[in-house]
Amino acid sequence: MQADTGTTTSPNDAVSGLPATVDGWAVFLDIDGTLLDIAETPGAVAVPEGLQADLAALSRRTAGALALVTGRSLDFVDRAFPAHAFHVAGLHGAEWRDAAGQRFDCPVGPGLEAAKRLVTEKAADWPGVVVEDKGAAVAAHYRLAPQMEAVVRRFMEGLAEGLGGQCHLQSGKSVVEIRPAGGDKGAAVQRFMSLSPFRDRRPLAVGDDLTDESMFAAVNRLGGVSVRVGRSMQPSAASSVVDSPAEVRNWIAKMAR
DSSP: OOOOOOBOOSTTSSSTTSBSOOTTEEEEEOSBTTTBOOOSSGGGOOOOTTHHHHHHHHHHHTTTOEEEEOSSOHHHHHHHSTTOOOEEEEGGGTEEEOTTOOEEOOOOOHHHHHHHHHHHHHHTTSTTOEEEEOSSOEEEEOTTOGGGHHHHHHHHHHHHHHTGGGEEEEEETTEEEEEESSOOHHHHHHHHHTSTTTTTSEEEEEEOSGGGHHHHHHHHHTTOEEEEESOOSSOOOOSEEESOHHHHHHHHHHHHO
16 A cells, blocks of 8 residues: 655644654554653653543554554553553564554563662662663663763663673663663564555654664665654654654544544
C-alpha cells in the first residue's frame, strides 16, 4: 500500500512534522517524553485521560499497524495502558508482545541480578539517584541529582564491563542503563516491518531521546519519516521535529477521529 507522503505545511493540517493522514502508514511510538511528559522519577509518569482510547482508535485506523517501542518493560506498558493490548517492543527491543498477547520475554541472568543488587546498594550513597529495576535491565536515573552523572556513569560502566557481552550500556536523558545486548529500537522496527500488519506500509517513528536514534535511522533507511520530540542542540537522525509530547498527543487525537 502506498502511503500519503505529505507532512503538515499549514496551520489547517496536522501537527508540523507529522503526516496529515495515517492512511498507508505504520506508526512506531516511544512512550516517555513522546506520549507521556517526562517526570522527575520513572514511577511518577502519568497517562493523560483519553490517551489510551485515542491510541486504540489510531491502531484501528492503521489496521493494527501501531506499535509502542520503548525502553520500559512489557509489564510497565501493560500497567500504563491496561485497557488495550498493543504491539510492543520493550527494553529497547529485547522484549516483544503482539496485539494477540503472544510474548517473548528476555531471560535474566545471574550476572545481571548481581549487578542490580550492587547498584541498588550503591544508590543508598547517592541522594536523589533513583534505581529502576526493569527485570532484564536496570537503570540509574540522576534527574534529581545531575551533579552525580559522572559518578553514576563510571559505576554503571564498571558493572557493564563485568557482564561481558551479555549487556550493553545505554545512555539517555538523565539516565544510564544496563540492558540486554544484541538489539535496539531500530532492529525492533525492522522486525515489525517484516510482519503483518506492518509490511508494505511506510514507517513513521516518533521519539525524543538518544535511545530512539537507531529507530530513526532504521525508518529513514526504509523510506519513512522520523520525528524527534523536543528541540535540542544535539545532532539527530530524525528528519523532522515537534516541540512536545502534547503536540504528539494532539496529533494522535486528530488522526484517531
